[in-house]
Amino acid sequence: MEPILQVKNISKSFPGVEALTNISIDFYPGEVHALVGENGAGKSTLIKIISGVYIPTRGQVILNGKEMNFKNPRQALDEGISVIHQELSIANDLTVAENIFLGAEPVQKNGLLDRKTMNRDAQEVLDFMKLELKATDLARELSAAQQQMVEIAKVITKKSKIVVMDEPTSSLSEHEINALFKQIKILKEKNVAIIYITHRLKELFEICERVTVLRDGCHIKTRMVKDVTEGEIVASMVGREIGNFYNRKRHTQGKEMLRVEGLTRKKAFKDISFKAFAGEILGISGLVGAGRTEVMEAVFGETKFDEGKILIEGKEVKITSPREAIAHNIGLVTEDRRKTGLMLDAMIKENIVLPSLTKHRKKGGFLDKNWEKKVSTEYMDKLKIKAPDIYTILNTLSGGNQQKVILAKWLIAESKILILDEPTRGIDVNAKSEFYSLMNDFVKKGGCIIMVSSELPEIIGVSDRVLVMREGRISGELSREEATEQSIIQLASVHS
Ligand SMILES: Nc1ncnc2c1ncn2[C@@H]1O[C@H](COP(=O)(O)OP(=O)(O)OP(=O)(O)O)[C@@H](O)[C@H]1O
Ligand SMILES: [Mg+2]
CATH class of the missing domain: 3.40.50.300 (P-loop containing nucleotide triphosphate hydrolases)
Structure with missing residues (x-):
């Protein structure tokens, strides 16, 4: 051939x-x-x-x-x-059909766009692909x-x-x-x-x-x-065999860090209650669309909820914006790089220290430049961020290396509660393994990690405890010993 x-x-x-x-x-x-x-x-x-x-x-x-x-x-x-x-x-502002034919739109004899043909042909392809989409839907939706x-x-x-x-x-x-x-x-x-x-x-x-x-x-x-x-x-x-991939460690549960009681948002999640402790990795599993991300965004103040409360270290708090969440020492890593506020035109070091700025001011309000250089170099090395140096502009980094910068930034921020939503998407096997070991260090020092992941081996490999969500509710809790692919799938699937 x-x-x-x-x-x-x-x-x-x-x-x-x-x-x-x-x-x-x-x-x-x-x-x-x-x-x-x-x-x-x-x-x-x-x-x-x-x-x-x-x-x-x-x-x-x-x-x-x-x-x-x-x-x-x-x-x-x-x-x-x-x-x-x-x-x-x-292109968000265009319809599905306009996106499909972008740059190759069918025209009528008079040279004008032949929208009818375009929509019809687009719909034909969508139907052929068995997609439940309309040619006239807006892409942003x-x-x-x-x-x-x-x-x-x-x-x-x-x-x-x-x-x-x-x-x-x-x-x-x-x-x-x-x-x-x-x-x-x-x-x-x-x-x-x-x-x-x-x-x-x-x-x-x-x-x-x-x-x-x-x-x-x-x-x-x-x-x-x-x-x-x-x-x-x-x-x-x-270039080598990876031995102990998950770097699995047994942690000792400390005091209660986060408690969520009866959290409800219409059409998204209902009556969510759980506790997360210092010194543990709490895994949140479930099918995509079960409401896991929505709950985490509500805890981080990105979205509102209708009922329920959030307590940090036993005290009820009102979190209505990410800024307030950060002030309560909560950090959030999400899979969506564009949403998590990476500054693509800024340097690696500027991105890495962003959430820590207020904590590392010197007298006179200026950022401690020595500290900035030290931590960014250290974490570039730890997470094997591939770039010439800490002054490299973010948008020249490969996709996975940008994701590593997000991880570094929240590990450095000294959050006490770190929420990770599909944190290792797009990250290579070697860096994943390094990241799991940094997660272990973080909880060993008394941090609390809540990790949403759709990859069962990852959830089972690193969690001390697993909550499973199904259709907007918590359908079960599993101890480290009980958490297997089978037991999780059982709780995650919709039974009719
Ligand atoms: N426009 C650019 N300017 C400078 N360096 C760049 C540019 N594009 C890519 N690089 C560098 O080239 C190398 C290869 O990057 P590339 O994006 O091809 O990696 P990749 O294999 O796709 O990684 P990933 O799995 O993270 O997506 C990296 O070191 C990256 O920083
Ligand atoms: Mg790439």
Whole structure:
């Protein structure tokens, strides 16, 4: 079989960083080819070169035997190369149909937009994909998963030959992932070549034929998926075997830090009561949509609730904004990087110290610069944030490394109660393991962690106690010993 797409001896440098060094890979039609590697390994950079976003410093992109010299994404698109990027690029103010046909809108004889045809064709694709969406829905009203599906609908109507997906499943629920995989299989049957980036290695074995491992911008290996094991892939990503992955420790429960009583918000959650203690990691499990994030946002003051109360260290408090939550020593890490207030145009160090500013002022009100330098260097190292130095501007960091900055910032903030909502999404295996060990240090020093996670192995691997939510209510509590995949699924699933 002839490759449809080849990259040959590709290198790419940014000021101070060699993101890719001499990469050569062949991609075949009708195959899903996975690209894996740690945060900052160069995965997104490579696909940005393939799709005309970046021009390589050296090397060639060859399509059907012909060398391409893409100057912009438009040119790549015209040759049938479509990309679904890591950060969704949907236009919020446009309808679903307008997004699907963006830049390729059907026109009438008089040159005006043919809205009727556009809506009809878009609806046809949506129906074909079995999505419960209307062509005329506004994009801003869709969930992240639905937006993702619209991007795929776009790819299908373009009749792309090559489809690149950069971490498409990172914010999808199990159910939505299955829907996505079905679409991928359909693309595969149409002989489309798919390049698939993921940190969830089990997906390799579900839908990928071939896998390439990148490390520090270098090509480590390409293999048929059927010939490798997950352990081998991890070892070549990280350069070593990871032994004690969860760094699981037994903690001693201290005093009550947070108590939530009868918290209720109409249509979101009902009668939520629980306690969280110093020295413990409290896991919150449940299906996507069970109301876990909504409860955490209410505790953090991001949203209001209708009934109930919140007590910190036994005293009732009124938290009506994140600012007040922070003043009560609560920190919140969420999966959504844009929502958690990263300053993308500022340096790593400025982002890292942001929530700690008031605590580390010197006389005269200026930030203690020595402290700033010390902690940011220390945490860059601990979390293996890949960047030239602490002065690097955030938007030049890879997606996963931006997420690590969020983790660092709240670990440093000396919060007493740390709420983590899907904290390790998009983070590579090695950094995950480091992060679990930092979580352990945090609770050992008397901190309290509440972690929402949809990944059962993660919940089971790190929690001292697990609460399970189902349809807006707490459906059960499990001790560390009782918490197994089976017992959690039992409590999380909807019984009819
Ligand atoms: N525009 C840019 N300017 C400077 N450096 C950049 C730029 N884009 C990427 N880099 C650097 O290139 C390297 C590779 O980044 P890339 O985004 O390709 O990683 P990745 O493998 O996609 O990681 P992740 O899994 O975290 O998404 C990183 O060190 C990153 O900081
Ligand atoms: Mg990336």
